Amino acid sequence: MSLSGAKIIQPLCIRYPDMPVISDQAANCNTTSTPFLGSTRTLRRIQSVSAAQRRPASAIVAVADVVKEKKLKSNKNHLLTKEEGLEVYEDMILGRVFEDMCAQMYYRGKMFGFVHLYNGQEAVSSGFIKLLKKEDSVVSTYRDHVHALSKGVPARAVMSELFGKTTGCCRGQGGSMHMFSAEHNVLGGFAFIGEGIPVATGAAFTSKYKREVLKEADCDHVTLAFFGDGTANNGQFFECLNMAALWKLPIVFVVENNLWAIGMSHLRATSDPEIWKKGPAFGMPGVHVDGMDVLKVREVAQEAIGRARRGEGPTLVECETYRFRGHSLADPDELRDPAEKARYAARDPITALKKYLIESKLASEAELKAIEKKIDEVVEDAVEFANESPVPSRSQLLENVFADPKGFGIGPDGRYRCEDPKFTQGTAQV
Amino acid sequence: MAIGVASFNLLQPVIGNYFCLIDENMWGIIRQNVGVTGGLSSQGLGNHMMRLRPVASAMRNYSSATKEMTVRDALNSALDEEMAADPNVFVMGEEVGEYQGAYKITKGLLDKYGPERVVDTPITEAGFAGIGVGAAYHGLRPVIEFMTFNFSMQAIDHVINSAAKSNYMSAGQINVPIVFRGPNGPAAGVGAQHSQCYGAWYGSVPGLKVLVPYSSEDARGLLKAAIRDPDPVVFLENELLYGESFPVSAESLDSSFCLPIGKAKIEREGKDITITAFSKMVGYALKAAEILEKDGINAEVINLRSIRPLDRATINASVRKTNRLVTVEEGFPQHGIGAEICASVVEDSFGYLDAPVERIAGADVPTPYAANLERMAFPQIEDIVRAAKRACYRSVPMSATA
Numbered sequence: 035m036s037l038s039g040a041k042i043i044q045p046l047c048i049r050y051p052d053m054p055v056i057s058d059q060a061a062n063c064n065t066t067s068t069p070f071l072g073s074t075r076t077l078r079r080i081q082s083v084s085a086a087q088r089r090p091a092s093a094i095v096a097v098a099d100v101v102k103e104k105k106l107k108s109n110k111n112h113l114l115t116k117e118e119g120l121e122v123y124e125d126m127i128l129g130r131v132f133e134d135m136c137a138q139m140y141y142r143g144k145m146f147g148f149v150h151l152y153n154g155q156e157a158v159s160s161g162f163i164k165l166l167k168k169e170d171s172v173v174s175t176y177r178d179h180v181h182a183l184s185k186g187v188p189a190r191a192v193m194s195e196l197f198g199k200t201t202g203c204c205r206g207q208g209g210s211m212h213m214f215s216a217e218h219n220v221l222g223g224f225a226f227i228g229e230g231i232p233v234a235t236g237a238a239f240t241s242k243y244k245r246e247v248l249k250e251a252d253c254d255h256v257t258l259a260f261f262g263d264g265t266a267n268n269g270q271f272f273e274c275l276n277m278a279a280l281w282k283l284p285i286v287f288v289v290e291n292n293l294w295a296i297g298m299s300h301l302r303a304t305s306d307p308e309i310w311k312k313g314p315a316f317g318m319p320g321v322h323v324d325g326m327d328v329l330k331v332r333e334v335a336q337e338a339i340g341r342a343r344r345g346e347g348p349t350l351v352e353c354e355t356y357r358f359r360g361h362s363l364a365d366p367d368e369l370r371d372p373a374e375k376a377r378y379a380a381r382d383p384i385t386a387l388k389k390y391l392i393e394s395k396l397a398s399e400a401e402l403k404a405i406e407k408k409i410d411e412v413v414e415d416a417v418e419f420a421n422e423s424p425v426p427s428r429s430q431l432l433e434n435v436f437a438d439p440k441g442f443g444i445g446p447d448g449r450y451r452c453e454d455p456k457f458t459q460g461t462a463q464v
Numbered sequence: 465m466a467i468g469v470a471s472f473n474l475l476q477p478v479i480g481n482y483f484c485l486i487d488e489n490m491w492g493i494i495r496q497n498v499g500v501t502g503g504l505s506s507q508g509l510g511n512h513m514m515r516l517r518p519v520a521s522a523m524r525n526y527s528s529a530t531k532e533m534t535v536r537d538a539l540n541s542a543l544d545e546e547m548a549a550d551p552n553v554f555v556m557g558e559e560v561g562e563y564q565g566a567y568k569i570t571k572g573l574l575d576k577y578g579p580e581r582v583v584d585t586p587i588t589e590a591g592f593a594g595i596g597v598g599a600a601y602h603g604l605r606p607v608i609e610f611m612t613f614n615f616s617m618q619a620i621d622h623v624i625n626s627a628a629k630s631n632y633m634s635a636g637q638i639n640v641p642i643v644f645r646g647p648n649g650p651a652a653g654v655g656a657q658h659s660q661c662y663g664a665w666y667g668s669v670p671g672l673k674v675l676v677p678y679s680s681e682d683a684r685g686l687l688k689a690a691i692r693d694p695d696p697v698v699f700l701e702n703e704l705l706y707g708e709s710f711p712v713s714a715e716s717l718d719s720s721f722c723l724p725i726g727k728a729k730i731e732r733e734g735k736d737i738t739i740t741a742f743s744k745m746v747g748y749a750l751k752a753a754e755i756l757e758k759d760g761i762n763a764e765v766i767n768l769r770s771i772r773p774l775d776r777a778t779i780n781a782s783v784r785k786t787n788r789l790v791t792v793e794e795g796f797p798q799h800g801i802g803a804e805i806c807a808s809v810v811e812d813s814f815g816y817l818d819a820p821v822e823r824i825a826g827a828d829v830p831t832p833y834a835a836n837l838e839r840m841a842f843p844q845i846e847d848i849v850r851a852a853k854r855a856c857y858r859s860v861p862m863s864a865t866a
Contacts, residue, residue, distance in 0.1 A: 205635035214634030236598020273591030437639035437694035441773045443725030444692045
């Protein structure tokens with residue numbers, strides 16, 4: 035099957051800190067007509083794209099060019115320092131190596147059920163999550179291992195969770211699709227696509243509520259909601275775009291558009307495939323960015339997260355990316371054109387960042403190799419830890435159904451009723 | 465708190481804005497005891513004004529010494545007190561703010577607490593139920609109102625998957641102190657899509673607590689308990705009970721009053737037969753018990769108050785005493801609350817049963833609109849009486865007189 039999707043994939047113009055970027059992609063896209071662009075232009079803010087910034091399809095070239103551009107005109111907010119570069123690189127390598135290890139473990143029978151891997155999309159996770167504070171929240175879908183890792187959940191905890199061991203981040207009760215961490219503010223991990231979006235919107239609502247009602251003046255926590263192209267057709271998505279814009283909630287909606295929802299091509303499922311356009315329809319900026327280029331993602335993320343933190347409201351960011359593996363480890367992945375896969379494999383975000391770091395002399399080959407080695411060890415240690423961890427005990431089956439130990443609620447004295455010895459005598463009356 | 469004045473003020477605008485639906489046949493004996501307000505129903509969308517009656521019970525409050533309170537006032541006061549006590553509590557739903565609540569349960573709260581804490585939403589059940597869950601993840605205590613629980617079907621993914629299951633999936637890291645409340649079950653003439661009872665559906669989900677108040681005291685105590693509870697609670701009210709007045713004790717008016725979740729109440733003690741019911745059917749069961757008394761059958765009526773956790777201990781203890789059981793509910797019969805109670809009794813007290821368990825439920829059809837058909841689709845007092853007599857092996861006429 036021919037994939038006209040190729041035409042959409044062009045590296046995007048970057049923006050400068052003082053001006054929000056809006057995609058000009060549509061002009062290159064063969065599925066939209068320019069009159070549409072004309073009408074939406076009024077809803078968008080100024081965009082500045084010069085011809086010099088349009089680049090051909092190869093991201094590797096684009097990254098280097100982007101850097102040169104940035105060095106000329108950017109202010110120090112956007113210069114990627116060596117530490118930042120290495121941090122992002124390490125995070126992306128961790129995501130990749132971890133997911134590859136998951137595949138291995140799955141085929142060896144250590145992992146089971148539904149496992150959805152993130153290979154190829156690391157730029158989005160690292161680009162966004164590495165800009166967050168610990169108190170900011172991340173909500174994801176079932177493709178959540180790398181979001182949890184980027185947010186700071188230890189690799190050991192995630193691997194044990196996948197093995198179903200009691201040392202996992204959710205004691206083995208959640209599994210691959212339900213990564214929760216209260217400490218790192220990872221609010222899941224949802225199997226139903228679209229389910230995380232209202233939950234993320236609620237977390238953003240809490241941030242605003244804490245500031246305005248509970249008077250915690252410095253509460254500026256931001257929430258990121260990650261979801262895919264298929265989800266962008268779901269009703270809950272639109273409900274939340276509306277409410278987030280209506281109430282100016284501090285949230286960024288990040289669409290990881292990898293063009294495929296299991297075997298359903300985005301173009302076959304969506305009337306207007308340009309998801310970023312749905313933002314302005316609800317009164318928020320919609321941004322399209324090349325999700326295979328971590329620097330571009332990071333720049334867009336900086337602005338979107340900054341907007342949310344300043345209280346200016348939500349942003350919709352569409353990251354065009356690609357998953358190198360199938361939808362899940364059970365997916366034979368027969369419908370995708372090998373040529374398309376090859377094209378994207380050539381734009382591997384890790385390779386791109388490595389090339390950039392070396393060419394701009396921010397890091398040496400040796401340093402990067404050292405990072406790779408370190409991550410290999412981390413992941414192997416995680417596997418060993420998970421292997422040796424015990425499975426949950428039988429009594430764990432009935433635990434944690436309720437926060438309230440026996441489900442009888444709280445008495446007027448503020449304590450759990452089941453702890454009151456008089457509670458179970460006879461029938462409680464008024 | 466001057467109950468008389470509060471009720472009277474509340475009911476004054478009610479007379480103007482509401483359309484009282486009084487169907488003599490349907491309400492029969494209830495009207496004698498509760499007052500003429502037995503059939504107050506607010507039809508937000510419909511215009512079925514059959515007859516308008518003055519609200520006599522309001523005037524009773526002035527003269528009598530016993531305090532009475534409508535269920536509506538009870539819920540309103542409970543919400544008010546909990547919102548005053550804890551700034552984390554907020555109310556969200558359609559029409560809860562400026563409209564004062566689709567059924568006026570949240571009346572006055574917007575003026576008192578402001579629009580940040582009484583949040584009017586667009587028509588987005590899935591969206592705002594999920595927003596409530598997300599807020600609860602971070603420690604706020606939302607009270608999400610569904611205009612009726614039929615609309616909760618648009619949000620059921622959030623009630624079950626992201627609220628009920630999260631504490632388990634996260635192994636206790638993230639609990640969800642949220643309350644989903646709203647009217648449940650049939651009203652009067654609202655048709656098939658507005659009349660379903662969701663007790664059985666939500667009652668089967670581990671991780672949820674499901675409460676079904678009957679009287680004003682139940683409403684106050686259970687709503688306060690629900691709001692303070694650290695887990696998701698589905699609070700199933702009944703539209704037709706909103707306007708009914710019940711006597712309330714001084715203890716229940718205290719702002720720290722709350723009832724235990726998971727404990728049933730024996731409304732009427734008896735020794736010949738046990739009748740379990742919840743919500744509106746408790747009133748019917750009590751009326752039926754009075755009729756049965758005249759025939760020499762002494763019935764024990766249990767007000768379940770809580771569908772999950774179900775108070776199996778009380779039910780079984782009662783059956784072991786009386787040896788006969790009738791379960792009453794308005795929901796569909798298959799896989800209903802009565803089915804679960806019957807199974808529980810058979811498992812625990814089989815040897816004590818002297819007769820098969822009689823299950824009374826709504827008819828196994830989507831609710832019809834025509835008034836006489838609707839009456840036949842839901843249990844009436846005569847049905848409870850007949851079932852009780854069957855369980856006591858008395859001869860009874862075969863079918864209802866329509």
